[in-house]
Amino acid sequence: MPQTGRVPSALPDGDPVPASGALPEVATAGLGDRPLGLYLHVPFCASRCGYCDFNTYVGSELGGGGLQATYADAAIDELRLARRVLGDATPPVQTVFVGGGTPTLLPAADLVRLLTAVRDELGLADDAEVTTEANPDSVDERYLATLRAGGFTRVSFGMQSAVSSVLKVLDRTHTPGRPQQAAKEAFAAGFEQVSLDLIYGTPGETDDDWQASLDAALAAGPTHVSAYALIVEDGTRLGRQVARGLLPAPDDDVLADRYLLAQAALKGLGWYEVSNWGSPCRHNLGYWRGGDWWGIGPGAHSHVGGVRWWNVKHPAAYAERLAAGASPAAGRELLTDEDRRVERVLLEVRLRDGLPLSVLRPDGLAASARQVDEGLLEVGPHREGRAVLTLRGRLFADAVVRDLVD
Numbered sequence: 046m047p048q049t050g051r052v053p054s055a056l057p058d059g060d061p062v063p064a065s066g067a068l069p070e071v072a073t074a075g076l077g078d079r080p081l082g083l084y085l086h087v088p089f090c091a092s093r094c095g096y097c098d099f100n101t102y103v104g105s106e107l108g109g110g111g112l113q114a115t116y117a118d119a120a121i122d123e124l125r126l127a128r129r130v131l132g133d134a135t136p137p138v139q140t141v142f143v144g145g146g147t148p149t150l151l152p153a154a155d156l157v158r159l160l161t162a163v164r165d166e167l168g169l170a171d172d173a174e175v176t177t178e179a180n181p182d183s184v185d186e187r188y189l190a191t192l193r194a195g196g197f198t199r200v201s202f203g204m205q206s207a208v209s210s211v212l213k214v215l216d217r218t219h220t221p222g223r224p225q226q227a228a229k230e231a232f233a234a235g236f237e238q239v240s241l242d243l244i245y246g247t248p249g250e251t252d253d254d255w256q257a258s259l260d261a262a263l264a265a266g267p268t269h270v271s272a273y274a275l276i277v278e279d280g281t282r283l284g285r286q287v288a289r290g291l292l293p294a295p296d297d298d299v300l301a302d303r304y305l306l307a308q309a310a311l312k313g314l315g316w317y318e319v320s321n322w323g324s325p326c327r328h329n330l331g332y333w334r335g336g337d338w339w340g341i342g343p344g345a346h347s348h349v350g351g352v353r354w355w356n357v358k359h360p361a362a363y364a365e366r367l368a369a370g371a372s373p374a375a376g377r378e379l380l381t382d383e384d385r386r387v388e389r390v391l392l393e394v395r396l397r398d399g400l401p402l403s404v405l406r407p408d409g410l411a412a413s414a415r416q417v418d419e420g421l422l423e424v425g426p427h428r429e430g431r432a433v434l435t436l437r438g439r440l441f442a443d444a445v446v447r448d449l450v451d
Contacts, residue, residue: 059376062354066130066372069379072350076131079350082140082331083163085120086342087148088360089113091183095216095286098278100344100358101146112360117155121162122367123341128166131349137168140328143177153188157195174198174327181227182219189234199238199326200231207261208254211247214292216282225265232266238324240269245303246295247275248287255303259310269323270314272307274300301440308436319395319439333392335385351380390450395442399433405449412448421445
């Protein structure tokens, strides 16, 4: 599952969206009673990592830096659109997550200006969690201090590995040791919440390499660590290398062993989602619990009251629509009650809090009983009517979910 709502390279078709962006009444009913999150997608990268399948662009693909320089203005236009569409019932935004791409390719002042616009247009809760992703080599102490002074409360660094040979396969540009130093700089700037993202299963990575990465990450003292198995996506540079036999595909048994190493190393932080340990990211919890969020930026997805929509992908098309006073949405869908039930199963079972058994249908309840016998789930009075993955169940989470959906 995506950790931060990042934008995939392919978008569905969906139904047309009015130029005004207006939502059906079913979506806005009860809006003020539900927490609202905001995702800001910054689609620019200095270079593309070989495994990346997100909606991102390097400068050569955009004919220069003009779209990057004016991105904040276009995003603020969409924030104003969100204010018009959501109306006076809009609750203050509880969480903001700036993802990408590499958000910190923008000047720190632009990110602060975007956060100021969120506060001005939609309102920002006093205890709001405000996160930005960052490449370790795209920030310094001054940059981080500007973000912290501007209201950002959390930063997530893309570390991926502490081993140079693994970073090379992933096409990461930072050097080993730089993520840990960036984490120290973030703490020094006043951030109390610092996350490091890791990837395991890269071709050529050994168990010792992975253990070294875990040890290096923990030595930096993060409050949160994400550890995701490498997925080889079609159409990526890494995907082509694997297809040609130049690199081996990740092995499922190896991935399972690496996950167990991660759990052993990170157990002190405590898991709260299958791939996440530490102080929970409130914004991501909003996704996993089916909350409301508005996605700003090219290709960004939104969900409000059972209506999901997504923006046009290209930054130029995105900016042009907003400049013309029109919604940048490319399509949308109205989720049925069954759609939403299935999504609850898919997402909530991954959480340490588990899934309420009341969400399951009879076949799903029968499957949950079998999975208890197989040691994949725990249920019962001590779980307050919830199905919770065991450690073994986390290794087979996708298979568990497929059985429970029925």
